[in-house]
Amino acid sequence: MTDTHDLRISAIRNGTVIDHIGGGLALDVLRILGVHGIERESTVSIALHVRSGKLGWKDIVKVENMELSPRTVNAIALIAPTATISIIRDFTVREKRPVTLPETIEGIVRCPNPNCISNQGEPIESEFAVTRRHPVVLTCVYCGRAVDDFLRHLA
Template identity: 50%
Template sequence: MSDDTLRVSKIRNGTVIDHVPGGQALKVLAILGIDGSAGETVSVGMNVPSDKLGRKDIVKVEGRELSQAEVDVISLIAPAASINIVRDYEVIEKNRVVRPERVEGVLACPNPNCITTGDEPVASAFEVLDAGVRCAYCDTIIRRDIADHIG
């Protein structure tokens, strides 16, 4: 085995998020609401060599399959990511993320005057752009640090 071989243990059941751009794994964990407080078993490989990306991150989450809303937000920061569902140590499903045209109820608008940030019962909605997202109500654009706006 060569020195550059990645050694990360297999998971029994859960999700593997592969082909995340190097350095973005912690943002993926933020999107998933994983901060270590709930005791989730998580493996993270950061800045590992990748033929496609140069450097990539890998996130393995034991005992959890992602919702479509979580996958949609991950696609905004990792458009080339693949989501692998693992059961009994076998990958039973492998999907590339697809950037949606719109995400609803997942991100919080940073504009304090937006109708979605007040006391109104209005869920946030964002149109997905090539380089960010735009609030469907006030047109505020988020270009960077999308994971910081998980609502």
């Protein structure tokens, strides 16, 4: 965390920094985090429109006292494929890795087809195959419906 721009929002003792989010996407990342619940004791800091060598402009989200589940990281990879996740412990970066889009997405997006069996109250999670990566297109493994506007269909 040597980037001086990061100092505009305070450093965190423990938690997760989601860096290199494409410019303007931080609020969508927050929606994803919101989906799965931010812990009561967590403070969330956001930096919007930060100058970035790689991206031109980027957004940053810092979440205190929370390490993200693989499922949440997958969801972030959906909307912010350039993001990196850093795990902070005692002000030190313990682990830093880029997000990677998995081959399947489970439970994060719901199928936009109202007649799909995954929308009928069956004891199953929605599941999509990532059938295109640039730009991302998901395909429901049950009914075959393709989804590219998945932000509108977050579960």
